[in-house]
Amino acid sequence: MKKRKTYEISVIDKTYSKPIYDKTYSKIISDETKFYTSDTALELGFELKETEYTFENAEIVLLNINDRSLVTRPVSKVNNDFVYEIDDDITAHYGEWRGQLRFEQSGEIYVSSPFKFRIENDLSDDRPPQLSDVQSWVSLKRYADGLIEELKQAVLSVEVIENTLNANETARQNQFETSEQSRQTTFETAEQERQSAEQGRVEAEKVRVEGYREVRNVIDNFEIGENSVGTENVKDSAITPVKTDFVYPNPQNIYNFKTNVDDVRFSSNGLEISDAGYSSSDYIKVESGTYIIGFPDSLDSVSLFRMPFYDENKTFLNIISNGSTFATSRTIEVYFPQSGYIRVTTMKNTKHLLVVAKKENFDGFHEFSWTQDIAAQPKVKSVGKNELIARSVGVNETDFIEKGKNLFDKNDVSIDTFYTTAPTTTTLSGYYTIDNPILLKANTTYTINKVRQYYLFSYEGSLIEGNNTGNNNETVTITTPNSDTYIYIAGSTSNLDDTQLEVGTEVTTYEPYSNRFPTLRISASQVDGESDTTVKPIGELFIEKSGENFKLTSDLFGEKIEINTERYSNRDSGVFNFASTKLNDKVIQNNNDDVAPIRTFTTVGANHGYTTIAIVNGAHDKTKSDLGSRWTDGTETFTLLLVETNKLTFGNSYTTDSNGVTTAVRKLPASNLSHVSGATNTTIVNTSNSITGQLYPSIGNLSIAYELDGEEITEDGNYDGDTLVVKESYKILDYGAIVDFAQNNIGVNYAENTDKIAGIVKISNT
Structure with a gap:
């Protein structure tokens, strides 16, 4: 199943007068799910707000804020909107992505309002190498030219621009020369522009300073939507229904x-x-x-x-x-x-x-x-690696493991390294740096004992605070802002066995880094020699029964999921049904037919019925005493199966072959129905308002039980436990047996006697 985010974007003409940093993000229309590195089908949809533009193609420019990967990829047009299926090499780069669409029309370049999105690393995969192919940089140059026409003399990396603005004029001059050298080896197509760069450098410096906030804001304000792959201009690596043969x-x-x-x-x-x-x-x-x-x-x-x-x-x-x-x-x-x-x-x-x-x-x-045509099955160990590596499933991916008091893991460090500016390191004997930043909660005070360097970053990757204390045994206390943050720390290798990062304002007794299992439960049946009377903690699955409605509530990765079900639904067949699903009290799915049918000669079972019937709407004089009577339009014989106010349901005739297989054809009366046999009220049936439909019930012997940890829930109330099993069974009635029962039992409602009618198959759902 594809995941999708959809945005309403607005075109920004390159001749705009308002600074781009005054622009806001694109309006998100649909954002009901998270993206993960393990996903295989992520899509972005873009609906253009302005109607005066007729762009036929576009490309998307994406920047990963965490590892600075920058790519340009084609985008498909579907009807009047644009869609993009995220390529696998992009999905692997977790963290925040930001982007814009770039259009070209009549020689003019246009760009959209910026958008952003995030890809979660749900298996703690190692980050793949940075995406930096030449095509991406060529596209970036075209993109920058479209934003600032005057910025033709220098194509600098985002890092160079940042360092230039934070340095004095001399540092900017030197950085420009370094960028020029780098560009010579990367962009052969820019040779002529670079030759004239020296003459226009003074003017370019002024343009660069004035335009920096515009360029920086455009590249920093990126996001992506969901659920959008077209069939034209789609990449060869993409897989869509149209591009498969199965x-x-x-x-x-x-x-x-x-x-x-x-x-x-x-x-x-x-x-x-x-x-x-x-x-x-x-x-x-x-x-x-x-x-x-x-x-x-x-x-x-x-x-x-x-x-x-x-x-x-x-x-x-x-x-x-x-x-x-x-x-x-x-x-x-x-x-x-x-x-x-x-x-x-x-x-x-x-x-x-x-x-x-x-x-x-x-x-x-x-x-x-x-x-x-085929049933796809995953390969063995198909989680993305041949084997699960150490720490591949971390604390953040479980709901029963929590970290100990000390958040610093001495085994997750690189020896003989030192930070220049985190996360960049240099070689220095006797020191260590951590391999992975440590997640800190919002609005929380932490104390670090025996630390030399620390760098605090926002969740989006911006540096908040950093310090080289100059003392290998320093104690530091910090308070996080209103959002989760990350911290890098470094220190002397001689203090690896004493360094502690903990919540609070004081240094407490040292405790090694550890993971705890505070709510891990073991049932009685899992302990040798124990009986089922062993007391266990309260489970984390909560069920609320009210009549035939059962509400299931549980934790889902730190969020609350609620599944509403009906034991006997209010739909025609009255079977088990998923009514709706909520995440954090927000409806994420309305299920109205998520049950199991089966194919006979029509779709039958659960909320479906035989369609080989004729429904006649309108006033009539028929009563229950007429059930099972036979009627004809002059050609076919119809059997009266159900009598309702202003509605009569007739069953079509059927045939049985030599193997005992019953079939019937859906057919409406060709004219008014005349009485053949069995009826008490024999006036002609006016069929001018006859339609097809489905026969309810077409099943019988329905049984549904909710069992929580092996015990059936029968009374209204609140329950908790570990495992809920719903068991449902019913038989699909034989169509011929329905018609035969009605004809042989005049005045008897077949729907009230389904246990006496033969079935063709029994369905058991668990």
Whole structure:
């Protein structure tokens, strides 16, 4: 599953008059998940706020604040938006990333408002080498030229600019010369500009100082969104459903309304026309043959508009259909003489009900989805390394391990090194520097004993405080700001066994670095010789039962996750259902059909039922005494299965082959229904308002139990424990047995006697 962040961006013209450091970050539209280095499908989406621009392509410039990796990559355009799938080599570089989109139109360069995002290192992977390919620097130069037209004489690294502004004029002059030398070896294409740099250096110095805040702010104010990979201009290394041979659209509906363009329909010559009431699809690939297009499950009057047909190069051929307004069948058959593409148009309020499927694949309404031919299985030890290395799963990745009093680990150091400015080190015998910075909590006071150097950084990587005390045995007390920070420390190797970093204002008794297991629980069954009566601490899974609703609450990596479930849901079949999921009281998923169906000759089980029925809406005189009676439209026989106010449900006829396999075809009455046998009230049934639907119930013998640590929860109340198991079972009724039971038991409701009707398979879900 892809993770996505989506932003609304604004174009900044290179001729702007307002300083860029007055600009704010791009508005984030969707940000409901975190990115991790172990993720394989991270996407960014960008929606352009201004409508007057018609950019056809773009590239993204990204900077990692922690290790200064800088890259430029192409971005795909999807409809009127831009999307980018984060490449694997970028995902491996954890920490904060910042970025902008760069556009080119009619020779002019434009850049977007800045954005930023973060990639978490959930397995404490070693940071890979810095990304610094030549193409990235060439793109950076083009990017800088687009921002400040005057800055043509010098292309300096961000580090050079920072050092230059913090030094005096002489230091800036020397740094410029160093940068010029570095650029000679890196950018051969800039040779002519560099030759003229000496003459324009004085002017460039002035431009550089004035423009520094603009360039620095642009590069420092980077972020990334989510869920955005297109099919055009996508990198060869990217894997999307379109670029695989094992993932493909479900053939029962190849139309995806989520890619529609609203407020658009088509003229008779295939041109787009603005119309606020309509919604038009993206290009849909079709093969030569007959297709079913329409709204098979809609109860309202619905309509299609003109349908353009294109060849395989997406060149307009003709209008294949002028559409229809449906009142009864709600579908049309369309023949395509050759393979190509179509675009379909419907009203905006019914676009989610449309089905496009080849005739042999059509089976009523199905939502668009991707499917696959193979079952993917992970390789052994496929966590990114051949073996899990030492400290690969740290304290921050567990919820049962906590650090001891001393946060300084003497085994996580490099010997004979000393900080110039952390994290940069130099060789110096007799001293050590730590390999990994230590995370400190916000608004907390810490004391370090026997330390020579310390450097405190913000979570984003900016230096807050640093000092070389000049004393190997110094004691330092610091208080962190309103956010988490990191600290680097260094000292004499002779003090490795005495150095201590701890919470508080005083130096307490030395304690070696350690990890503790304060809440690690062992159940009675895990201890040899112990009985189940062994007392154990309260579990960390909390269940609240209220009627048929069960709310599950637990800790998830330091955050609260809440899963709401229904034992017998209020949906038609009344099976177990996940209702919603919350993270820190914010809904992150609404589940309304996350249950297990099975394929018979239609989709049945859980919240689905047989579709080989006809529903007749409208007033009638039928009662329970008429259940099981038979009726005909002159050709087919229909059996009355359910009687409700203003609604009758008839079962279609069925056949059974030599192997005992029952099949039926979904078919509506061709005319009004006349009585054949079994009914008390025999007046003709008016079928002018008949529709298809699903038969409920189509299952029987439903049983659902919630067991917490082996004991079933039966009474309302609050419970806690370690493991909750939900056991559900039911049988899928045989369609033929349903019809037979109704016909053989006139006046008896089959829905109240499902235990007496044969099943074709038993479903057990745990």
